[in-house]
Amino acid sequence: MEYIIHISILISIYAILGLSLNLVVGFTGLLSVTQAAFYGIGAYVTAILLTSTGMNFFLALIIGMAITGVCSLAIGFVLSKFKDDYYALGSFGFNVIIYSIFLNWQSLTRGPLGIPGIPRPSLFGFTFSENVWFLALSIVLLILVYFICRFITGSSFGRVLKSIREDEGAISAFGYRTLWYKLAIFVISAMMASIAGSLFASYITFIDPSSFVLSESIFILAIIILGGLANNKGAVIGAACLILLPEILRFVGFPDDIAAQMRQVVYGVILVALMLYRPQGLIGEYRL
Amino acid sequence: MWKNREQMPILETKHITKHFDGVYAVNKLSINFEAGKITGIIGPNGSGKSTLINTLTGMIPIDSGEMIVAGAERLQRVKAHEVASYGMTRTFQDVRLFEQMPVIDNILVVLTERSIWKALFEKHGALHLEKAEEVLKKVGLWDKRDELAKNLSYGQRKLLEIARVLAMIHCGVGDINIIFLDEPFAGLFPEMIKIVTGVMKELRDQGKAVILIEHNMDLIRELSDHIYVLDSGELLAEGKPGDVLARKDVIEAYLGE
Numbered sequence: 001m002e003y004i005i006h007i008s009i010l011i012s013i014y015a016i017l018g019l020s021l022n023l024v025v026g027f028t029g030l031l032s033v034t035q036a037a038f039y040g041i042g043a044y045v046t047a048i049l050l051t052s053t054g055m056n057f058f059l060a061l062i063i064g065m066a067i068t069g070v071c072s073l074a075i076g077f078v079l080s081k082f083k084d085d086y087y088a089l090g091s092f093g094f095n096v097i098i099y100s101i102f103l104n105w106q107s108l109t110r111g112p113l114g115i116p117g118i119p120r121p122s123l124f125g126f127t128f129s130e131n132v133w134f135l136a137l138s139i140v141l142l143i144l145v146y147f148i149c150r151f152i153t154g155s156s157f158g159r160v161l162k163s164i165r166e167d168e169g170a171i172s173a174f175g176y177r178t179l180w181y182k183l184a185i186f187v188i189s190a191m192m193a194s195i196a197g198s199l200f201a202s203y204i205t206f207i208d209p210s211s212f213v214l215s216e217s218i219f220i221l222a223i224i225i226l227g228g229l230a231n232n233k234g235a236v237i238g239a240a241c242l243i244l245l246p247e248i249l250r251f252v253g254f255p256d257d258i259a260a261q262m263r264q265v266v267y268g269v270i271l272v273a274l275m276l277y278r279p280q281g282l283i284g285e286y287r288l
Numbered sequence: 289m290w291k292n293r294e295q296m297p298i299l300e301t302k303h304i305t306k307h308f309d310g311v312y313a314v315n316k317l318s319i320n321f322e323a324g325k326i327t328g329i330i331g332p333n334g335s336g337k338s339t340l341i342n343t344l345t346g347m348i349p350i351d352s353g354e355m356i357v358a359g360a361e362r363l364q365r366v367k368a369h370e371v372a373s374y375g376m377t378r379t380f381q382d383v384r385l386f387e388q389m390p391v392i393d394n395i396l397v398v399l400t401e402r403s404i405w406k407a408l409f410e411k412h413g414a415l416h417l418e419k420a421e422e423v424l425k426k427v428g429l430w431d432k433r434d435e436l437a438k439n440l441s442y443g444q445r446k447l448l449e450i451a452r453v454l455a456m457i458h459c460g461v462g463d464i465n466i467i468f469l470d471e472p473f474a475g476l477f478p479e480m481i482k483i484v485t486g487v488m489k490e491l492r493d494q495g496k497a498v499i500l501i502e503h504n505m506d507l508i509r510e511l512s513d514h515i516y517v518l519d520s521g522e523l524l525a526e527g528k529p530g531d532v533l534a535r536k537d538v539i540e541a542y543l544g545e
């Protein structure tokens with residue numbers, strides 16, 4: 001049972017990451033692979049505030065979102081100078097930069113040693129120390145993020161995002177300043193990833209830079225490509241599939257260490273197979 | 289010289305120039321467009337017709353020259369997202385739709401609010417839907433409203449661009465009164481041509497300046513009040529279609545291609 005709860009918490013966290021990245025990649029057509037950086041900023045801000053000031057988790061979560069928002073605004077602005085493949089490469093670069101900051105700003109992040117002893121959230125005297133309660137919290141936040149995504153993508157604003165994805169030049173000729181739209185969604189998306197980071201830090205109670213490497217961003221991208229670009233449910237389904245798959249491998253008898261490595265191989269294979277046979281993903285509404 | 293406001297051109301270009309690596313696509317072009325008139329622009333392929341429109345609508349940067357909107361606003365450089373606020377909208381020769389979006393969304397997206405906040409908290413959804421229905425019915429695409437744009441036939445795609453122009457007239461941005469149509473009839477069946485000519489005449493009668501780039505001389509004769517002939521980015525001739533199309537140099541420019 002503990003095991004199922006653990007997997008479900010991971011799925012919730014990755015579903016939030018998938019939902020957030022889908023806003024940028026699936027709906028707006030900006031191929032960003034820097035989501036793990038924002039996930040990491042959220043996690044680090046939360047970890048540092050909780051361990052050094054004993055601040056309330058929920059306040060730390062909000063401060064994390066604000067700091068991530070500011071960072072993503074700057075990064076999104078620089079990235080707005082790029083198009084298509086260069087955009088992807090530029091975002092790749094930012095993930096590497098943020099990762100090296102986690103690794104090298106040792107006075108703040110303790111670098112490779114990581115930050116241990118991050119407390120679990122508490123609210124009005126109740127502490128989410130039992131995993132089942134932490135799962136409940138994760139699911140509540142997931143639902144919140146899901147409905148915000150649904151609201152955004154179903155709104156007139158969401159329709160403009162899709163038109164930017166389809167033909168940015170044409171939609172600007174009809175009177176839209178597309179830069180503001182791209183920045184807005186990039187920042188919203190980063191702030192959602194920051195929520196996932198706060199949850200992760202407080203759940204595992206330990207973080208180090210290795211959780212926020214570039215391949216993590218690519219994993220998040222794989223989630224939405226599998227589940228389906230520009231489809232909110234797809235992001236959740238994709239997260240469930242990609243988290244469960246290595247577990248299933250383990251279940252059918254692969255040794256633990258091989259199953260862990262298989263995760264990388266499996267999602268690589270899935271990505272290639274999808275691009276070949278089903279570029280819109282399981283229930284996607286858009287092809288890259 | 290004193291000019292009556294009614295007769296003042298709604299858009300003037302002064303010495304507009306645009307070159308691509310040594311080729312002058314548009315060379316010191318000064319022409320006028322008037323409200324309530326259909327102005328034809330003709331000329332052989334590559335004579336700079338599309339480039340002219342692309343510079344005027346901010347799709348490509350201009351080298352030099354300026355445009356004067358409504359006799360008042362002098363513009364050297366116009367950004368794409370600003371042209372609507374100067375009252376201009378357009379279609380594209382190489383039909384540019386929002387392909388992986390339903391037909392109805394291709395229309396709604398130009399009807400809705402430009403500000404992010406208002407777009408997030410849309411208040412006029414029902415009104416926009418009504419307008420979308422109106423313009424889609426006008427071009428006969430209402431039945432196709434849920435199809436993705438990319439699944440339309442070529443002619444339907446061109447009609448959807450026309451519908452999008454009509455939707456722009458209803459949107460809250462600027463007072464759209466200058467409409468550029470870049471070869472709107474190319475590849476259309478006769479009944480579709482009838483729809484587009486109908487729309488154009490209606491726009492003209494509403495006092496809009498309609499600018500038509502077209503190769504079909506019968507349509508140019510039928511529709512234009514005034515035409516400009518371009519050749520290698522320069523003005524070769526202008527005047528009433530009947531007069532201009534009879535000119536020897538104009539016929540030669542066309543035959544020469």
Ligand SMILES: Nc1ncnc2c1ncn2[C@@H]1O[C@H](COP(=O)(O)OP(=O)(O)O)[C@@H](O)[C@H]1O
Nearest residue numbers: 308311313331332333334335336337338339340
């Ligand atoms: N983006 C571009 N890059 C380079 N050359 C271009 C570009 N667009 C147009 N041209 C050139 O400019 C000239 C005018 O083209 P265009 O305006 O499309 O002509 P028309 O619409 O009258 O057929 C042509 O010689 C064309 O090759």
Ligand SMILES: [Mg+2]
Nearest residue numbers: 337338339381
């Ligand atoms: Mg052309």
